[in-house]
Structure formats: C-alpha cells, structure tokens
Amino acid sequence: MESHRRIWLTRCVSILLNPIWEGGAWLEILAAELPGMRIQVWPDIDDPDSVEFAVLWKHDPDDLRRYRNLRAILAITAGVDKLMGPEYPDVPIVRLSDEAMADEMAAYATHWVIHFHRNIDAYLDMQKDREWRAIRPAEAYRHPVGILGYGVMGRRVGGALSGLGYPIGAWTRTGGKDHGVTHYRGPGGLEDLLRSSKAVINILPLTPETAGLMDAGRFACFREGALYLSIGRGGTTVEADLAAALDSGPLGAAVLDVTETEPLPASSPLWDHPRVRITPHMSGFTRARTAGPLIAENIRRIQRGEQPLPLYDPQRGY
Numbered sequence: 001m002e003s004h005r006r007i008w009l010t011r012c013v014s015i016l017l018n019p020i021w022e023g024g025a026w027l028e029i030l031a032a033e034l035p036g037m038r039i040q041v042w043p044d045i046d047d048p049d050s051v052e053f054a055v056l057w058k059h060d061p062d063d064l065r066r067y068r069n070l071r072a073i074l075a076i077t078a079g080v081d082k083l084m085g086p087e088y089p090d091v092p093i094v095r096l097s098d099e100a101m102a103d104e105m106a107a108y109a110t111h112w113v114i115h116f117h118r119n120i121d122a123y124l125d126m127q128k129d130r131e132w133r134a135i136r137p138a139e140a141y142r143h144p145v146g147i148l149g150y151g152v153m154g155r156r157v158g159g160a161l162s163g164l165g166y167p168i169g170a171w172t173r174t175g176g177k178d179h180g181v182t183h184y185r186g187p188g189g190l191e192d193l194l195r196s197s198k199a200v201i202n203i204l205p206l207t208p209e210t211a212g213l214m215d216a217g218r219f220a221c222f223r224e225g226a227l228y229l230s231i232g233r234g235g236t237t238v239e240a241d242l243a244a245a246l247d248s249g250p251l252g253a254a255v256l257d258v259t260e261t262e263p264l265p266a267s268s269p270l271w272d273h274p275r276v277r278i279t280p281h282m283s284g285f286t287r288a289r290t291a292g293p294l295i296a297e298n299i300r301r302i303q304r305g306e307q308p309l310p311l312y313d314p315q316r317g318y
C-alpha cells in the first residue's frame, strides 16, 4: 500500500509553466531535463493539486494560491520584484542567474558607453551634412565607469568594459574584493563613485533600500556631462529628478532600458528629450536554451533537499 502511494506521488508531481516567450522551447527543454515530471502549460492546468513547481515570469497571485501543494516558484527573471507581496503564496522564490543573459546585458551596456564616449551621435549628425571630421576623445583609461550593483550581471558588465581599458568602480551593499575594481559601499561610497565616474550603469535590484535611490541629490553628484545608464529596475530612479538633472546639469545623457512605469507612458517627457535614449526593457533576454537547464537543475536540487540558487532572500530584498 505504502509503495503504491509512493509511486502515485512520484508520478503526479507537475510543473506549472507560464513563460512569456518561447513556450515550445521551454516545454521541450524542461521535459527532456526532468523526465517523469509532468509539465502543465498555463492556463491549461487540469490537475492543480499535482503542481509543486511554478516556472514563470509574472503571474496572477490569486491563481497561484490555487496550487495547494506548490513548493517553490522558479522565476525566469533575475529580478523577482513582480512576485512580491502578501497576496503571493508563502513559498521560496528562486531567481534566475544566467550568465548568457549577463553577456547580453554586458554587450548592451558596452554599446552605450562607447556610443557616448566616442561621440557617435555627433558622427550621425555629421553624416547628414556629409561632414568628415574626427573628434578625439580621452583614452578609455581616463573614462571611469561606475557600476551600481555588482552581482552576476554587474561583474559581466564590468569585465567587458575593463577588457576594453575602462577603469571600473562598483557600488554594492557590502563592498567587495574583485581584482582591478575599485569597490564602494554605503551612502558616502555611492556619492564618491558618482563623483568619479564618466558613465554610471545602474543594475540594482528593486528593494525597499534601492527604491528611488537615484534622486536629485544623487544626480547632483554626477560629473559634468556624465552618462547615466539604467538597466536594472526603473523604480530605483526618480525620473522627474533625472529629467531635471539633464536640463540643468550636470548629466550629459541618459539611456533607460527600464522605467518607473513600463511601458513608459506616452505622456512622459523623457520620450522626446534630445539627450535620452529609450529601449523597451530588452538589454538582456531570458533564453530557454540556457535558462531552462538552470531551472531544471534547481528543481532537482529542491527534490534532493538541497538549496536552489540563487534563492530570494526577504531580508536583503533580492
């Protein structure tokens, strides 16, 4: 009787799958990685009691509470702020830490640092006038880049830019010891980093500590003409203060891949600000090819009684 029961339990474990993109690829990869586990593609969930794992980007909390045997939510995103709140089931949340996504973000950030450091906008204008004139920028070693948030993503961005000769400063909660990187911590450290950087890349997660962090006081610390690049979470930047810092100094330009409200409302003055570039939260995509096996491994870890990585930590807020 007991062995029958065990077989029944093993057979019935299932995964709720609700990715936004690449549904077919996710299904194929998870099925291959986790043979014996059933994958139910949301919204076609015919056996809610068998759902022990939910693999998703964002999801209606009321629906999530229907799965009374849910053991963990495995986000297909690095940031999990969209899954927070008392309305969500009280189960562990596992973030996605995918180096392939970090590579995409590093390429995106590198593109924009170079775009502004090497005056590409000026060349685009000159081309319209058939003008051939080189502008000599400072060498990369004299163009320090500050990175806010130095986890898997931040390190990849820092590594890409330092490989091209840019000096890297990193601001984190706890400091750090990365070779060749100047580390900063705490409110004073943040201001020091802003004062010494020609480009600042914000990759912070959204937590109670980082919400609205980049405000008028912080923008006032920027070097004249510096670039601000925001690729983590829009809620860490006060957009009205950013616009003011662009209009009355010291900021030279801003690139926003994330905004306080997404999509950025059509009424936002940032859309047609001449020194703002906006992209629609696309600096690093989640790819089923690389993320699927990482999530499957985390499900296996949970089943073996091990801790999945990286686990959302409510104390830290990410």
Ligand code: GLV
Pocket: 076, 077, 078, 079, 080, 286
């Ligand atoms: C995207 O924004 C992510 O958090 O992965």
